[in-house]
Structure formats: structure tokens, C-alpha cells
Amino acid sequence: MVFVGSDDQLTVPTAVKIVIAGGFGTGKTTMVGSVSEIAPLRTEELLTEAGVHVDDLAGIEGKDTTTVALDFGRITINTKVVLYLFGTPGQNRFWFMWDELATGAIGAVVLVDTRRLDSSFPSIDFFEHRGIPFVVAVNCFDGAQLYTVDEVRHALDLDDSIPVVLCDARDRESSKAVLVGLIQHSMNRLEAAV
Numbered sequence: 001m002v003f004v005g006s007d008d009q010l011t012v013p014t015a016v017k018i019v020i021a022g023g024f025g026t027g028k029t030t031m032v033g034s035v036s037e038i039a040p041l042r043t044e045e046l047l048t049e050a051g052v053h054v055d056d057l058a059g060i061e062g063k064d065t066t067t068v069a070l071d072f073g074r075i076t077i078n079t080k081v082v083l084y085l086f087g088t089p090g091q092n093r094f095w096f097m098w099d100e101l102a103t104g105a106i107g108a109v110v111l112v113d114t115r116r117l118d119s120s121f122p123s124i125d126f127f128e129h130r131g132i133p134f135v136v137a138v139n140c141f142d143g144a145q146l147y148t149v150d151e152v153r154h155a156l157d158l159d160d161s162i163p164v165v166l167c168d169a170r171d172r173e174s175s176k177a178v179l180v181g182l183i184q185h186s187m188n189r190l191e192a193a194v
Contacts, residue, residue, distance in 0.1 A: 022111035023119025036073025
């Protein structure tokens, strides 16, 4: 992507990488799709009988597809900055790709489904162990019991320094607010380290 500046100079914007992670069925593909300015690249495949003993659909019985590599989206902030969004696959058999997807990221959103809170721990552990800044975004699914931010923080045993927010991954403005919060958190961590 190249822009022509006011002085007719070509400028290449700075690429900023963000990872959207979480357990199986937490809404990662939905979040990338809701905020991307381009049609997102998706690697969705149908769930099959072969995965019956591997894929835990408890709480998400209506799910019929899964991401098998990544989701990719883009948001142009201005002529100087472009966000690239990389959604991870949620199933543990695809976690080998997470290191590659997270390389160079300024931070991550860990999307959480309170109906399957236990699926969040591996994502949180992944970013904590690598020192990658992250926020926890509770995707408020229709029909799911609502919990406060403090209740979720306590259940996930998160330090007070980790932002926890409620969101609706289907809603563009809600998802944008999560990304803004992540960028602010990442910048605050960077400033504190200097």
C-alpha cells in the first residue's frame, strides 16, 4: 500500500500488527470481519465427523465451521499507519501456528466466551509467557449469562494491569473500541519500559 502525500511524494505507511486470539468458538473470525475495511481473508472449513472426538462443541453446538490457519483483515488509520489483524485458529491442534502469527505484533486481543472460560487460559498463558501486551475482551454472546469485568478478572486470575473489557465482536464500533484499548495498553507498557 502506497499513498501520495500532499507534496506528491510517495509514502509507505507503518504496518502495525495485532493478533486476535482466544479459544475455539470465541468469535475471532467475527471480530476480524466486523472491523476490517477489506473483505477479510478467511481459512474457514466445515467441521466434519472426523473431528467429533477432537472438537469440543459444548456451549457452541450450532458452530459448523472452524479457522484452520488464520483470518486476516486491515484497517487504514491514516496515510502513515495501517493495522493488520491476524486472527488465530482456536483449536489446540492448530496452536503450532501461533508463534508465527504473533511474531512482530504490538499486542493481542484475547477474546473470551464466559460459557467456555476454561478455553481462555492457554491464550492468556501464551501472551504472558512471551511478554506480548494483551487485553481480554469478553464477547457477550446472546443468551449467555453476563458477568462483570471484575468477576471475569477474578475467574481468570488476571493481574489488575491487564485490561478487561466487554464487547460484541459482531459490532464494528465495539470491536474498534477493543482495538483502541489494546493500542493504548501497548503504548503505556512501552512508555513504562523506557
